[in-house]
Amino acid sequence: MERESNLKVWFDRVDSEKTGSITAAQLKAALSVGNLDFSISVVQQMIRMYDFDRNGTMSFQEFVELNRFLLKVQQAFSDAERARGYIVPDDVYEALVKLGFSLDSPAFYTVCQSFDQKKNGRFRLDDFISLCIFVHSSRNMFNSFDTSKQGRVTLDLNQFIYCTHFYGVIIPSCRRYYKILEINQKMSEI
Numbered sequence: 664m665e666r667e668s669n670l671k672v673w674f675d676r677v678d679s680e681k682t683g684s685i686t687a688a689q690l691k692a693a694l695s696v697g698n699l700d701f702s703i704s705v706v707q708q709m710i711r712m713y714d715f716d717r718n719g720t721m722s723f724q725e726f727v728e729l730n731r732f733l734l735k736v737q738q739a740f741s742d743a744e745r746a747r748g749y750i751v752p753d754d755v756y757e758a759l760v761k762l763g764f765s766l767d768s769p770a771f772y773t774v775c776q777s778f779d780q781k782k783n784g785r786f787r788l789d790d791f792i793s794l795c796i797f798v799h800s801s802r803n804m805f806n807s808f809d810t811s812k813q814g815r816v817t818l819d820l821n822q823f824i825y826c827t828h829f830y831g832v833i834i835p836s837c838r839r840y841y842k843i844l845e846i847n848q849k850m851s852e853i
């Protein structure tokens with residue numbers, strides 16, 4: 664309870680215009696004060712994960728849920744980090760398993776490559792959070808299509824475009840697939 668009241672103080676400070684909700688720009692600025700540097704698209708994705716009323720901003724209750732997710736991710740990072748300030752891909756893999764995400768090698772290395780911002784095999788907390796947000800959001804979207812809970816989905820072209828466009832903003836390889844798809848589509852129209 665005390666933690667929630669501390670959160671409320673923090674939330675109210677970020678909600679500088681006292682609207683009762685915070686925007687992606689406000690959240691991004693507030694996180695950067697704590698040395699967490701995220702692109703605006705990752706912060707937008709963060710908001711989207713818990714934007715229960717779909718209004719594009721974050722109410723306090725939505726923020727409490729996001730914070731719960733971030734604390735879990737942060738804990739998994741701290742357990743693996745061992746005072747280095749970063750984790751390496753093997754640690755990322757173990758931390759993801761702890762968080763309930765078990766990826767096969769091609770998926771894991773593709774995601775690692777996309778979120779290794781400095782391309783040095785070292786993931787800082789903000790890299791790891793961005794990666795977890797992508798994996799978590801992908802699972803949510805997958806589950807929304809996997810209505811029979813078979814662990815497999817069939818997408819038509821429109822659904823595929825929707826998925827790749829939705830995530831193309833935060834994962835460059837998806838954007839490439841989208842471009843390829845667009846080119847193929849144009850070629851088939853000729």
Ligand SMILES: [Ca+2]
Pocket residue numbers: 713714715716717718719720721722725
């Ligand atoms: Ca909202």
